[in-house]
Amino acid sequence: MTLLVGVDIGNSTTEACLAELGPDGPRYLGGALAPTSGVKGTAENVPGVVKVVQEALSAVGRAPHELATVLVNEATPVISGLAMETITETVITESTMIGHNPDTPAGAGLGTGTTVAFGELDECGPGERVICVVGAGVDFEDAAAGIAAARDRGVEVTGAVVHADDANLVVNRLPQPIPVVDEVTLIEKVPLGMPAAVEVAEPGRTVRTLSNSYGIATLFDLDPDQTRLVAPVARALVGNRSAVVVRTPSGDIADRRIPAGTLTLIGEHARLSVGIDAGAEEIMATLRRVTPLADATGEPGTHVGGMLATVRDAMAETLSDTADEPDVRIQDVLAVDTFVPQHVTGALAGEFALENAVALAAMVRTSRAPMEALAEQLRSALGVDVVVGGVEADMAVLGALTTPGTERPLAVLDLGGGSTDAALATGDGEVRSVHLAGAGDLVTKLIDSELGLDNREVAEDIKKNPLAKAESFFHVRMEDGTARFFDEPLPAEAFARVVVLGEEGMRPVPTRHSLEKVRQVRRSAKHKVFVVNALRALERVAPGGNLREIGFVVVLGGSALDFEIPDMIAEAVAGAGIVCGTGNVRGREGPRNAVATGLVDAHAGRAL
Amino acid sequence: MSGIVDRRGQRDRHSPPTVVARCVGDHGVRELLAGLEEEGVPVRLADPADASADAGGATCGDGASATAVELAHAAARASTLDVGVGIDSEGRVCVHHAKRPADRPVVTTDAARARWCGHNAARLVIGLPLKEPPEQMEETWPHH
Numbered sequence: 001m002t003l004l005v006g007v008d009i010g011n012s013t014t015e016a017c018l019a020e021l022g023p024d025g026p027r028y029l030g031g032a033l034a035p036t037s038g039v040k041g042t043a044e045n046v047p048g049v050v051k052v053v054q055e056a057l058s059a060v061g062r063a064p065h066e067l068a069t070v071l072v073n074e075a076t077p078v079i080s081g082l083a084m085e086t087i088t089e090t091v092i093t094e095s096t097m098i099g100h101n102p103d104t105p106a107g108a109g110l111g112t113g114t115t116v117a118f119g120e121l122d123e124c125g126p127g128e129r130v131i132c133v134v135g136a137g138v139d140f141e142d143a144a145a146g147i148a149a150a151r152d153r154g155v156e157v158t159g160a161v162v163h164a165d166d167a168n169l170v171v172n173r174l175p176q177p178i179p180v181v182d183e184v185t186l187i188e189k190v191p192l193g194m195p196a197a198v199e200v201a202e203p204g205r206t207v208r209t210l211s212n213s214y215g216i217a218t219l220f221d222l223d224p225d226q227t228r229l230v231a232p233v234a235r236a237l238v239g240n241r242s243a244v245v246v247r248t249p250s251g252d253i254a255d256r257r258i259p260a261g262t263l264t265l266i267g268e269h270a271r272l273s274v275g276i277d278a279g280a281e282e283i284m285a286t287l288r289r290v291t292p293l294a295d296a297t298g299e300p301g302t303h304v305g306g307m308l309a310t311v312r313d314a315m316a317e318t319l320s321d322t323a324d325e326p327d328v329r330i331q332d333v334l335a336v337d338t339f340v341p342q343h344v345t346g347a348l349a350g351e352f353a354l355e356n357a358v359a360l361a362a363m364v365r366t367s368r369a370p371m372e373a374l375a376e377q378l379r380s381a382l383g384v385d386v387v388v389g390g391v392e393a394d395m396a397v398l399g400a401l402t403t404p405g406t407e408r409p410l411a412v413l414d415l416g417g418g419s420t421d422a423a424l425a426t427g428d429g430e431v432r433s434v435h436l437a438g439a440g441d442l443v444t445k446l447i448d449s450e451l452g453l454d455n456r457e458v459a460e461d462i463k464k465n466p467l468a469k470a471e472s473f474f475h476v477r478m479e480d481g482t483a484r485f486f487d488e489p490l491p492a493e494a495f496a497r498v499v500v501l502g503e504e505g506m507r508p509v510p511t512r513h514s515l516e517k518v519r520q521v522r523r524s525a526k527h528k529v530f531v532v533n534a535l536r537a538l539e540r541v542a543p544g545g546n547l548r549e550i551g552f553v554v555v556l557g558g559s560a561l562d563f564e565i566p567d568m569i570a571e572a573v574a575g576a577g578i579v580c581g582t583g584n585v586r587g588r589e590g591p592r593n594a595v596a597t598g599l600v601d602a603h604a605g606r607a608l
Numbered sequence: 609m610s611g612i613v614d615r616r617g618q619r620d621r622h623s624p625p626t627v628v629a630r631c632v633g634d635h636g637v638r639e640l641l642a643g644l645e646e647e648g649v650p651v652r653l654a655d656p657a658d659a660s661a662d663a664g665g666a667t668c669g670d671g672a673s674a675t676a677v678e679l680a681h682a683a684a685r686a687s688t689l690d691v692g693v694g695i696d697s698e699g700r701v702c703v704h705h706a707k708r709p710a711d712r713p714v715v716t717t718d719a720a721r722a723r724w725c726g727h728n729a730a731r732l733v734i735g736l737p738l739k740e741p742p743e744q745m746e747e748t749w750p751h752h
Contacts, residue, residue, distance in 0.1 A: 103736065104646055140642065165727070168646045471735070473708055489707075492714045496737045508737075 006599030017596035111159025126154030144173030159198030261302020334438030393433035399594030415559035422537035560591035636722030643726020
């Protein structure tokens with residue numbers, strides 16, 4: 001009887017599988033899991049490995065000196081990088097717009113006139129049509145009294161723009177209501193003495209005139225060329241309850257446009273270029289034509305050139321510890337269409353417009369990780385024999401085959417953080433594997449940018465947990481419509497907010513998006529990355545690219561623990577008549593521990 | 609003591625639903641009411657001296673020495689909308705909800721942020737997330 005432990009050092013977690021090897025094969029005793037210390041494949045991993053080995057031993061009450069062998073896998077020599085770039089940009093050149101949605105604009109209707117500062121209202125003559133601009137520090141009673149007095153003198157104050165959150169307070173104190181837009185933070189930048197329009201819609205409706213290019217053209221008497229210039233303004237105002245457009249002399253704000261550029265995909269047999277602005281679908285179709293990919297380059301001085309440079313720089317940095325001369329050749333790319341809320345140039349209240357963007361994940365093959373050096377360090381740290389052996393993909397297949405109800409031909413889909421890997425074991429024991437760019441990290445990035453969170457941690461929470469909305473201080477409504485009550489009152493910050501119910505309790509999502517919107521972004525991000533990659537990966541390993549030749553698909557890896565990704569993949573491959581499901585390694589570990597188990601299994605096979 | 613005391617609401621339990629405000633100090637009252645008005649939620653000023661009566665015999669002491677939290681909780685219990693606001697003689701402002709434990713108010717701050725409290729009291733009624741605290745007002749803001 002010998003006691004051995006298989007250790008799988010992954011990008012984010014290190015897993016161990018403890019087994020006793022007898023004459024009848026291995027008897028599995030248990031497993032353990034810990035975060036990987038340092039970059040995968042480097043000597044920094046030693047503390048993490050020591051930790052899982054000790055945990056696995058102590059869980060079953062065995063002493064370290066009983067351990068005979070530690071098995072470590074040959075780490076897959078691939079790393080991945082991400083970049084994202086917008087391909088459209090809203091620039092306001094002809095007009096200044098304020099299109100933000102304050103919670104409480106006031107009045108209703110459309111007002112037009114020349115912009116006049118509140119302090120200069122006295123100087124306006126009767127019959128003048130003006131829009132009053134109330135700066136910071138003016139009390140609402142004074143503002144209302146001033147506007148009412150001007151109107152009494154015959155000045156047609158048709159609308160107002162206010163710095164503070166005062167719109168209703170002002171309108172409630174006017175004899176006749178006028179449309180008022182408030183919470184304009186950069187009010188000092190509103191140009192004075194210019195023609196302007198203020199529109200506020202009835203509650204529950206959105207602006208009609210200022211979100212229509214011809215509406216703006218009518219108000220300001222624009223010619224076709226000028227109308228073309230204000231079209232982005234109208235587009236950016238669609239869906240708002242209130243809006244302000246100020247017409248400024250042209251050329252106030254310079255136009256800036258970086259060409260999106262072309263991506264050149266260099267295959268082993270062909271070389272094709274594709275414009276980034278053609279979108280993800282076209283890029284992926286081009287990639288399919290040049291597969292297998294040898295490298296990819298971006299046109300210098302363009303968005304895509306910048307993106308690939310970002311990816312390469314990040315990778316070169318990671319590799320500098322492990323390789324002598326980083327040779328960064330891109331082996332796979334995944335392009336995903338997305339959109340990014342961006343500050344509108346020329347806006348005055350911090351407005352955003354949704355810009356189209358493309359996210360690129362790239363995968364680079366590296367030189368072999370220095371596993372022997374790591375093994376040597378482990379030997380001295382643990383005082384036992386350390387064996388490096390087994391290609392990661394082969395080990396994953398062996399581990400996956402311990403899932404009850406599986407047999408060859410079996411494909412493994414390993415959904416990780418940086419890459420989506422697939423391996424197919426055919427009946428004759430041959431294993432074909434593929435590593436594709438784009439996995440959990442890209443999903444997090446898409447959620448983060450599409451919701452404009454700018455907070456990776458929150459995006460990660462949204463990715464991993466179902467959503468709910470705090471409807472009172474004592475209950476939340478889950479995204480599927482069920483209610484959940486709490487004994488303790490919820491924190492005030494959570495009230496009426498979208499929250500995620502994670503392992504560490506409830507966390508409010510700092511966004512104004514509705515629950516439905518957040519859910520839709522989350523699901524589409526997972527679909528765009530994992531479903532697309534699962535199909536791509538299975539097609540690459542399947543004999544003749546035919547999914548029907550694969551009997552069983554076992555989903556493994558950290559993202560296989562996700563509450564909806566495995567279902568999405570199962571649904572997507574259901575048409576091909578495949579049995580697809582989340583792995584259950586050794587009938588008890590779930591989608592974890594496959595490689596560690598495979599290591600033990602392979603070693604046992606050699607020993608017998 | 610505020611000059612305006614509206615007792616009609618207490619007499620008539622069938623009056624329209626309102627947020628109730630009990631204010632011992634004058635400081636911040638106008639701003640508090642402005643916050644509620646801007647959000648479009650009706651508010652009624654109640655006599656702070658009746659705090660203990662409305663709180664169903666809770667030990668609030670007499671109105672003048674009650675804390676903002678006690679005033680707010682009593683006001684919330686008196687409100688048909690379950691939301692109350694209190695301002696004590698020290699100028700502390702508190703927003704409370706009748707269903708929350710008495711010692712765990714929604715927001716407690718000082719009179720400089722009374723406007724923000726008014727907005728938040730209203731938002732509890734209309735079911736909007738609370739407003740971000742105004743950044744220029746640190747906790748070191750003078751209380752008087």
